[in-house]
Structures are given as structure tokens and as C-alpha cells.
Amino acid sequence: xxxxxxxxxxxxxxxxxxxxxxxxxxxxxxxxxxxxxxxxxxxxxxxxxxxxxxxxxxxxxxxxxxxxxxxxxxxxxxxxxxxxxxxxxxxxxxxxxxxxxxxxxxxxxxxxxxxxxxxxxxxxxxxxxxxxxxxxxxxxxxxxxxxxxxxxxxxxxxxxxxxxxxxxxxxxxxxxxxxxxxxxxxxxxxxxxxxxxxxxxxxxxxxxxxxxxxxxxxxxxxxxxxxxxxxxxxxxxxxxxxxxxxxxxxxxxxxxxxxxxxxxxxxxxxxxxxxxxxxxxxxxxxxxxxxxxxxxxxxxxxxxxxxxxxxxxxxxxxxxxxxxxxxxxxxxxxxxxxxxxxxxxxxxxxxxxxxxxxxxxxxxxxxxxxxxxxxxxxxxxxxxxxxxxxxxxxxxxxxxxxxxxxxxxxxxxxxxxxxxxxxxxxxxxxxxxxxxxxxxxxxxxxxxxxxxxxxxxxxxxxxxxxxxxxxxxxxxxxxxxxxxxxxxxxxxxxxxxxxxxxxxxxxxxxxxxx
Numbered sequence: 001x002x003x004x005x006x007x008x009x010x011x012x013x014x015x016x017x018x019x020x021x022x023x024x025x026x027x028x029x030x031x032x033x034x035x036x037x038x039x040x041x042x043x044x045x046x047x048x049x050x051x052x053x054x055x056x057x058x059x060x061x062x063x064x065x066x067x068x069x070x071x072x073x074x075x076x077x078x079x080x081x082x083x084x085x086x087x088x089x090x091x092x093x094x095x096x097x098x099x100x101x102x103x104x105x106x107x108x109x110x111x112x113x114x115x116x117x118x119x120x121x122x123x124x125x126x127x128x129x130x131x132x133x134x135x136x137x138x139x140x141x142x143x144x145x146x147x148x149x150x151x152x153x154x155x156x157x158x159x160x161x162x163x164x165x166x167x168x169x170x171x172x173x174x175x176x177x178x179x180x181x182x183x184x185x186x187x188x189x190x191x192x193x194x195x196x197x198x199x200x201x202x203x204x205x206x207x208x209x210x211x212x213x214x215x216x217x218x219x220x221x222x223x224x225x226x227x228x229x230x231x232x233x234x235x236x237x238x239x240x241x242x243x244x245x246x247x248x249x250x251x252x253x254x255x256x257x258x259x260x261x262x263x264x265x266x267x268x269x270x271x272x273x274x275x276x277x278x279x280x281x282x283x284x285x286x287x288x289x290x291x292x293x294x295x296x297x298x299x300x301x302x303x304x305x306x307x308x309x310x311x312x313x314x315x316x317x318x319x320x321x322x323x324x325x326x327x328x329x330x331x332x333x334x335x336x337x338x339x340x341x342x343x344x345x346x347x348x349x350x351x352x353x354x355x356x357x358x359x360x361x362x363x364x365x366x367x368x369x370x371x372x373x374x375x376x377x378x379x380x381x382x383x384x385x386x387x388x389x390x391x392x393x394x395x396x397x398x399x400x401x402x403x404x405x406x407x408x409x410x411x412x413x414x415x416x417x418x419x420x421x422x423x424x425x426x427x428x429x430x431x432x433x434x435x436x437x438x439x440x441x442x443x444x445x446x447x448x449x450x451x452x453x454x455x456x457x458x459x460x461x462x463x464x465x466x467x468x469x470x471x472x473x474x475x476x477x478x479x480x481x482x483x484x485x486x487x488x489x490x491x492x493x494x495x496x497x498x499x500x501x502x503x504x505x506x507x508x509x510x511x512x513x514x
Contacts, residue, residue, distance in 0.1 A: 005331030012335045013160050016176055016342065020164025023172040036170045038257065042264040045255040046271035048177035048347070051184065052251050054279060055344035056138040056337050059184065060314060061408040062280065066287025068313035069229065070215030073408070073470075074284055076234030080277055083242045084269045090430055091247045092269065096262035102358040103253035103426075110429040111437040113363070118441065119425050120359040123250055124352055126418040128385075131348045132392025133415055138341030139393060144315065145322045145334060154393045157338065161345045162386025166379045170258060173346045180343040181275075187336035188282035191317070194325060195289035199296045203285065206292035213306055215291070226465040233470040240473035241416070244423035246272075250351040290316050293324075345389060353382035412469035413455040420476030421447035428484035439488035447480025 065073055098106060104123070108116040139153040146153075164172055196202055210216060221232040246252050246269065256265040291309070294316065298305050309316065321333045357378050424443040428435045435443075454472045457463035 002327040002330070004327045005334065008328065008331035009335055009338070012338065015179075016164045017160065019176055019179075020166075020172045023169065023175070036174065036258045039260055040171075040174055040255070040258040042259050042267040043271060044174050044178055045259050045264075045268045046275060047181050048174040048343075049252050049255050049268070049272045050275045050279065051177035051181040051343035052347035053245060053344070054184075054276065055134045056141060056341040057134065057408075057411050058280075059187075059283065059337060060137065060141060060317060061411065062283035063287035063290055063317050064314035065408045066215075066284055067291050067316055068310050070210075070217065071284075072218040072229035072231070073234055074280070075218055075231045076236075076238035076470075077277065077280055079235045079239045080242065080273050083239070083246070084266075084273050086243065087246050087269050088266045091426075092256065092262060092265050094430065095253065095256055096265050101257065102355055103248065103250045103257075104355065104359050107425055107429070108363075111425075111440060115425060115437055115440060116359060116363075118444065119248075119422055120355050122418045122422055122444075123355055126415070126422070127251075127348045127352045128388055128392055129417075130415050131345055131385075131389030133411065134341050134344045134348070135389055135393035138337055141318055141337050142334060144318050145330075151394060154390060157341060158345070158386055158390035158393065161342045162349060162383055162390075164346070166349070166382045166386070170254070170350055173343075173350050174255070174258070176346060177343045183332070183336045185279060185282070187333045188279060188286055190325075190329065190333065191286045191320065192282075192289040194329075195293045198324070199293055201292065203288065206288045209292055209295055209302075210288055213291075213302055225467045225471055228468050229470060233468060233474075236474040236478075237412075237470040237472075240420060240423075240477045243427070244419045244473065244477055248423040248426045249419070250355055251347045254351055254354060286317065290320055293320070345386070348389065349382050349386045352385045353378060356381050356385075409469045412472055416472045416476075417451045417455060418448065420451060420473050421445075421480055423477055424480035424484055428481055431481075432485055432488065435484050435488045436491060438491045439484050442487040443480045443482075443484025446483035447476040450479050451476040 062074075094106070095103075098109065100106060102120075104116045104119045107119050135154055135158050138157055139150055142148060142157075143150045143153050164176065192203075207216075219227065219230045221230050227233075256268060259265045259268055294309060295302070295305055298308070300308065312319075321330055325333065361377075421444045424447045425440050428440045428443050451472055453461060454467045454475050455469070458466040
């Protein structure tokens with residue numbers, strides 16, 4: 001780390017704080033603070049979703065996964081183009097026709113208040129875990145390349161992000177997300193370019209050595225669920241994760257609600273998908289480039305090199321940033337790692353505070369709209385959420401030392417416990433009119449139990465081998481949906497009061513022209 005690198009990082013922190021202060025002057029109402037007055041451009045909303053969901057975890061673990069295990073996991077990305085038509089047909093028409101601030105308000109209209117409360121609490125717990133994981137991952141990366149103390153780095157990242165998010169609301173989050181996304185793309189482009197210049201070869205030559213190492217081999221399917229990766233498992237994992245996240249996660253849904261119309265929300269879905277394919281493709285290329293670079297520098301036969309690099313795959317990008325890049329560029333890429341974490345963290349803070357305010361306090365009459373745009377309760381809740389995330393990151397650093405999971409597997413096993421079960425509450429109501437409150441809760445509980453069994457089967461339930469983490473999302477979501485439908489035959493069929501006609505498939509299809 002040179003003085004120039006440090007200056008770039010400090011300048012980056014200062015810029016984010018100034019953006020937060022600028023937008024703090026526009027926070028005149030709760031609708032403005034959480035939804036940006038429902039006037040955000042679809043392109044900005046799409047960039048914000050992409051930056052939020054693809055954190056430092058993704059930025060580091062995609063190249064690391066590529067280097068250690070090959071292309072098998074990434075075969076699931078082939079399903080992405082099929083996601084927007086489904087979401088734009090099933091969910092976006094419903095979402096944009098309801099006058100809601102929180103995704104979980106839908107659940108009260110479809111079922112009742114108890115289901116909305118259950119989903120809100122599950123989301124808050126999930127986001128607190130996720131924020132701790134994001135802050136820890138970024139802080140670990142920064143401490144590795146700078147030598148800074150891990151806990152000090154955790155506190156610095158957490159406090160700066162909490163400050164600008166609390167001050168400026170969703171407008172700050174969306175604008176800073178897009179700024180951070182540009183840095184992310186810049187970092188993902190810079191590494192392959194530097195490698196190509198350094199070793200005098202390009203992607204085709206890199207792929208040849210990669211294939212010779214057996215990293216291009218991908219099993220199609222296996223009945224052995226402990227097998228780490230197959231094409232079928234990867235496709236199901238990405239499909240279920242995208243449907244669940246885009247349809248039931250407040251961090252994504254809040255962006256769609258912040259756009260002015262259904263058409264704009266639909267464009268957001270498509271642009272997010274295109275951006276994800278592009279950025280993920282660049283990160284895969286980074287993994288390929290780094291594998292070729294260190295192979296050329298090692299002088300080892302391929303088998304020995306494979307064994308040596310596998311144990312440090314998640315650190316290879318960090319090593320390259322520190323040891324191979326010139327001063328200034330190192331600082332920019334460290335800023336990219338910070339950007340990935342801070343965009344995710346800021347979204348988590350804002351979305352969690354919107355759920356606490358809308359679903360838990362305002363709904364029960366415990367909080368009224370503040371006059372003069374002060375919003376001190378909303379901002380206090382946001383600040384408290386950020387501080388809890390910092391504490392969670394410290395705890396995460398202690399837990400990570402006790403597992404042999406790489407970053408990708410850690411994320412799926414710790415962060416995805418409630419993602420599928422939450423989506424069961426939404427999609428069982430959208431797809432099947434007969435599913436009522438009791439049935440959907442049965443589906444949620446079954447999905448949660450399946451998540452825990454897959455995530456911690458060896459550690460908690462005594463399985464000889466862990467079930468592959470790729471089955472967490474398909475198992476919890478699809479089996480949870482099946483449980484909700486099956487149990488609906490044992491409960492009395494619900495009536496259709498109020499806006500429930502908007503919440504099942506037939507009504508959604510009828511409203512696609514609205």
C-alpha cells in the first residue's frame with residue numbers, strides 16, 4: 001500500500017459521505033426516505049439491485065471458485081435469460097398495482113397480518129446475518145492486502161456505510177450503488193488486461209491450460225446429493241435463487257417499488273439480468289486469467305500447481321492486487337472491494353429499517369408520519385441496524401475459523417437459510433388460490449427445516465457427508481411450495497376478501513395490460 005493507494009481509499013470514503021449529506025436535505029417524508037418518491041429511473045434501480053446482491057463475497061468467491069473447482073458452478077448462469085419473463089408475468093403486475101412500501105404488505109392482503117409479521121421477522125434475521133457476512137468478507141479482504149487490523153477495518157467499513165445510508169435514505173443508496181458498480185466493472189476489466197500484457201497470451205490460451213487441468217469438466221447430474229456440483233444442481237440453484245430474491249427479498253422489491261410504473265419495473269428486471277450476466281462473465285474471466293498467470297509464474301508441473309493453488313484460491317485475487325498491480329491501481333481495486341461490500345451493506349440497512357418501520361411499528365399504530373421531514377425514528381433504526389451488522393461481522397470472523405468452506409459455500413450455507421422459505425409465502429399465494437394462511441405457514445416451516453438440514457446436516461444432524469450447498473435453494477423453495485399445496489387440502493379453503501383477487505395467477509395475467 002502506497003500513499004497514493006491510501007489517498008484514493010480515503011477520497012472514496014469522503015465521496016460517499018458527501019453524497020449522503022447531499023441527499024439528506026431531500027428527506028421530507030417516509031415515502032421519499034424509503035422509496036425515493038417512487039420516481040427512480042429504471043436504469044438506476046437495476047444497477048442498484050446488481051450492486052446490492054453481488055457483494056464482495058461474489059467479487060472474491062467467483063474467481064476463487066473458478067480457480068479451485070472449475071466451471072461447474074457457473075453453468076447455472078445459463079438459466080438467467082429465462083427469469084425476467086417469469087417475473088414480469090407472475091409478480092411485477094401484482095407488485096406495481098398494490099399501494100405498498102414493503103414487500104410483506106402483500107402478504108397481509110393475501111393472507112393476514114400474522115403471515116406478514118412472520119415474514120418481516122424472518123427477513124430481519126436473514127439481513128442481520130447477511131450484513132455480518134458482507135462486512136466480515138470485505139474487512140478480511142482489506143486487512144489481508146493492507147495489514148490493517150481486522151476488527152478495526154470492520155468498524156470503519158460499518159460506520160462509514162451506516163452514516164451515509166442513514167443520512168440520505170434510498171436515493172443515496174441507489175446513487176452510491178451505481179457509483180460502486182462502475183468501480184466493480186472497472187476492477188473486473190483491469191485484471192484480465194494486466195494479465196494478458198504480463199504473460200503475453202489471451203483467453204484462448206488460458207482456457208487451454210485450464211482445460212488440461214480438468215477444470216472444464218462438469219458432471220451433468222448425480223443421485224448422490226453430496227456431490228459438490230452438477231449442471232442440474234447449478235441450474236436449479238440459480239433459478240430458485242433469482243426467483244426467490246427478486247420476488248420476496250425487500251432489498252430487490254424495494255427497488256421495483258421505487259420506479260414510477262410497471263413498465264419501468266419490467267425494464268429493471270431485464271437490465272439487472274443483463275448486467276449480472278456481464279459482470280459474472282468478467283469475474284469468471286478474472287479467475288481464468290489468474291489461474292493462467294500463476295501457472296506461468298510457478299514453473300511447476302500442472303498437478304503440483306493445482307494442489308498448491310487450491311488451498312489459497314479465495315486469496316489469489318487479493319495477492320495479485322497487492323503484488324502485481326502498480327500504485328494507484330491497487331488503491332482503485334481495493335476501493336472496488338469496498339464498493340462491493342458497502343453497496344450491499346447500505347441496501348441491507350435501508351431495507352431492514354423500512355421493514356421495521358412499515359411492518360412492525362407503523363402497522364400497529366406505534367409510529368406516525370413525522371412532520372418537517374425529521375424522520376429521526378427511521379434514521380435511528382437504520383443506524384442501529386448498521387451497528388448490529390458490525391457486531392455480527394465480529395462474530396462471523398470467529399465462526400469462519402471453524403469451517404473448511406470456501407467463500408461461496410459459506411455464503412450459501414449461512415446466508416440462504418430463509419431465502420427459499422420466504423419466497424414460499426409469496427409464490428404459494430400467487431400460484432394457488434386454495435392456499436391460505438395455515439397452508440403457507442406449513443410451507444414456510446417445511447422449507448426452513450429443509451434449509452437447516454441441508455446447510456448443517458453433517459454438523460447438527462450427524463450425516464456422514466454434507467449435502468451439496470447447491471441444493472439449499474431448490475430444496476427449501478420447491479419442497480416448501482409442495483408442502484404448502486399439499487397441506488391446503490387439509491385446511492378449509494380461504495375466502496377471497498379485499499385485494500386477494502390481485503394475488504393469484506389468473507388475476508395477475510388479467511392485469512398484465514394495466
